[in-house]
């Protein structure tokens with residue numbers, strides 16, 4: 001039986017990964033401080049260790065468990081918090097990640113998979129959809145931290161021989177995404193529309209995003225776990241660009257919302273466009289086409305209902 005540690009396994013994406021590894025008969029150990037995650041998301045067949053990755057006790061779990069693979073999903077995920085306190089963001093998203101990488105190397109872990117962010121590290125598109133070769137110009141401390149970890153991963157791979165893979169996610173949505181906080185526009189819209197509350201769009205709503213269903217993010221992670229030859233960085237996106245206004249219309253239709261959205265001033269530094277070319281991983285790993293928003297919005301809304 002293979003063993004994996006999933007950091008952030010009580011969170012949205014991490015908990016779906018935990019389910020997938022359990023389904024494949026892996027022993028799964030979750031490290032999570034439950035800051036934004038929820039114990040109820042954790043598969044009962046997984047072992048939850050409540051610990052903060054900044055605490056050396058969390059790293060000691062790696063020595064004890066001796067995993068084959070570490071999937072590092074835990075992060076300070078709020079871009080605006082990273083702007084308000086870049087130092088605190090870096091303590092979690094850079095320094096704790098680096099210590100985990102070092103520990104993975106020392107403990108002879110076979111593979112280190114990291115939740116990076118295509119949306120945050122490329123910046124405004126010089127061309128679209130953005131491939132893995134797109135210039136890297138993060139526009140937030142959160143994006144800088146994701147990119148810094150990717151650089152450390154390259155060092156550990158090229159110089160120290162640790163197999164590392166960065167998964168550059170687009171905007172992920174699906175069941176279990178938190179509707180609290182500022183991120184996760186689909187979760188926020190679904191929650192508010194179903195409770196008949198007004199919905200506010202920052203800016204004119206013409207800004208676009210690439211919405212990728214969490215099931216496709218899981219499939220991408222399983223592919224990079226199973227294909228041991230895959231290392232480096234891979235986009236996980238659909239290549240389809242959707243404006244926030246079009247998203248609003250589609251969700252209003254599915255929830256029976258008739259009220260128009262309110263508009264607030266655009267948030268400073270918010271990207272106008274973001275869309276990822278995910279074909280490199282799909283071709284290399286033989287994955288099918290990602291689900292369309294028109295197919296996967298309904299199950300997402302049903303979850304929030």
Ligand code: NAD
Pocket residue numbers: 007008009010011012013014031032033034035036037038051052053054072073074075076077092096115116117118168169170171172173178
């Ligand atoms: P989430 O908030 O649901 O999950 C993050 C998990 O990490 C939570 O369970 C939280 O409790 C845990 N955590 C946070 N700080 C921790 C710490 N110091 N020690 C231990 N655990 C800690 O968010 P998510 O959307 O599931 O994001 C998962 C990963 O994917 C993150 O690394 C995020 O940056 C990345 N990502 C997400 C998206 C997206 O659209 N959701 C896009 C790109 C990248």
